[in-house]
């Protein structure tokens with residue numbers, strides 16, 4: 001996987017890698033050791049139980065007795081300021097503006113913690129393509145010439161083949177289909193090896209999955225999903241963060257929460273309210 005420093009990274013490099021290149025790129029050392037430590041502390045604290053966390057793409061592992069060794073922590077924005085700093089990181093925002101359009105939004109921000117012996121996932125593609133095993137539920141002629149998703153993975157622990165670094169097959173984003181048994185994913189895949197505080201940007205149409213953790217240490221990461229403004233977000237982040245968070249939100253965070261594109265709306269009610277306002281104004 002191509003790897004660049006924050007100084008060398010540009011939105012154009014990201015677009016080239018995600019859309020026309022292998023589908024993924026790593027920015028080294030984008031977040032400070034303090035940010036990583038704070039994020040990791042919160043993720044660990046919220047996943048100490050055998051959490052009944054909803055998790056996806058388990059395939060055969062859904063029957064696996066080790067499933068509790070794979071834990072999600074949802075609603076990170078409400079759990080620590082550091083996660084807003086990650087979501088709003090300027091180099092990531094600039095790249096997403098180019099890739100997904102200036103009004104892009106965030107569809108999810110969660111942590112994936114894989115404990116030692118955690119089983120990993122089945123190969124897949126990400127929301128909104130995640131049910132592409134039923135291609136007829138998508139518009140006729142859909143393809144990946146333009147993106148409906150971008151993922152950012154921020155490792156909080158070393159991402160190595162041993163710990164379960166995400167596996168992916170470069171250039172598969174061009175196929176826009178679900179990986180099949182015959183694709184021999186595990187034989188052909190590469191790994192997204194990275195250090196804590198790096199950011200891995202990838203187009204979620206690229207075949208990928210979390211891999212088993214064969215090490216004696218945790219493998220946790222923050223996973224952020226970004227979407228074009230018109231794709232219905234996967235999580236209702238606006239409702240999850242609550243009023244106080246929204247009142248304090250920066251302009252970038254408001255955009256990420258979808259507040260700049262507030263549809264669907266009851267346009268009939270809005271028209272009636274506007275007319276009533278207008279009548280009041282005329283009588284004054």
Ligand SMILES: O=C(O)CCC(=O)C(=O)O
Nearest residue numbers: 112165166208209210211
């Ligand atoms: O945590 C990982 O390595 C990848 C997670 C992933 O692909 C997902 O949950 O969709």
